[in-house]
Amino acid sequence: MKKNLGFESGVFNPRVFAAFLLCSAAAMLAMLSFAATPSSGTLTDTSGPLTYTAGPFFVANPTPILFLDTGPECFGSEQPCDDYALTVTLPSGYAAAHPNASIKVAMSWTDNGSGASDYDLYIYKIPRSDCNPNDCTSTDGSQAANYQSASSSNPEIATISPLSDGTQKYTLVVVPYTPGGESVNVSIELAPGSGSGGGTPGFGGPDPTQPGVPRYQNFYAPAGTSAQSSAGEFNIGFNPHSGRIMTMNLGPVWRITPPELLSPAKPECCEGLWEDVSNPTTNTGLDPILWTDQKTGRTFVSMLFTATAIMTATYGCRLLRLRPVAEQIMKLSARDLILLPLVCWEPR
Secondary structure (H helix, E strand, C coil): CCCHHHCCCCCCCCCHHHHHHHHHHHHHHHHCCCEEEEEEEECCCCCCCEEECCCCCCCCCCCCCCCCCCEEEEEECEECCEEEEEEEECCCCCHHHHHCCCCEEEEEECCCCCCCEEEEEEEEEEEECCCCCCCCCCCCCCCCEEEEEECCCCCCEEEEECCCCCEEEEEEEEEEEECCCEEEEEEEEECCCCCCCCCCCCCCCCCCCCCCCCCCCCCCCCCHHHHHHHCCCCEEECCCCCCCCEECCCCEEEEECCCCCCCCCCCCCCCCEEEEEECHCCCCEEEEEEEEECCCCCEEEEEEEEEEEEEEEEEHHHEEEEEHHHHHHHHCCHHHHHHHCCCCCCCC
16 A cells, blocks of 8 residues: 655645745746846936946846837836936036937846847836836836837947936836846946047047038927837938938828928028828828838838738828729738839829
8 A cells, every 4th residue: 555655745745845946936036136236326417427237137028019018017026127216417507508418328238148138228207197106117018118229239229318407317127028147237328419528438429520421410309299109110211302301100101301401491400390291091000111212202101900001102292192003902911012012103
């Protein structure tokens, strides 16, 4: 007759106990291992760069969920995120004296060998009424970040701009999208826009203005418009004939006229003119795509609707809906659409 030993009875089961220890260890790793060090910092015009580390991360948090969320889901050990409290204090008159000032936040890590690790960076300007608590240390996916860098790049780099005088507060959120047990290193740097300071030689300095030397210019979307959304897939096209820029993010299409092309013309340092030239047909969908032909200057816009696609094209300075026959051609499966050459139908 088989005997039931005491340590195998319901009073004490070593297998159950071992499983309990493993689960407890995993929970402790998820809750405690990734705390930012230090957990907060204050950046000023004289403080120099700030740095902190977070990790190691072992539990994946693959959010935001495509088509459902506008921001990450951060809640406890099941959806872990790391938070860092950033305070920025600038003296009176700083923003006016440094109109191009910005804050560069860079996050990097050393992959443990899998080659698949991925971490994302989100920045919330706080307090925010749509977060609970209002410092956005816990989010449910409905809160879009004010600034973010969420790609597969290493490092991930986000820019806070424009800046204001006085004290502003931010929560920096690291999301371990596909972690491999790495720790991340984050640096926070003030770029005054004058080439002096900031910690890195040349960072934040003026772009070269010599003929033939490329330079960058920032155009900021009008506040409260569909052009300002940080979600979606940003597309940009340049018309070499008109000098205008076409952009598309979630769906709406915006045209930017650089200041030197306005009438009357303005200096190049001024803001460009943003105009909503959207076609309602392609304003909503699942996969916004915009492309500008460099030969003709014509811009093509398409939007995927589950298994069908709609395409529009510019003609002259207006964005027109394709003729019905063209739409029937374009209402193909996503797989067929890839094989179909670009088609533009001009109105009679």
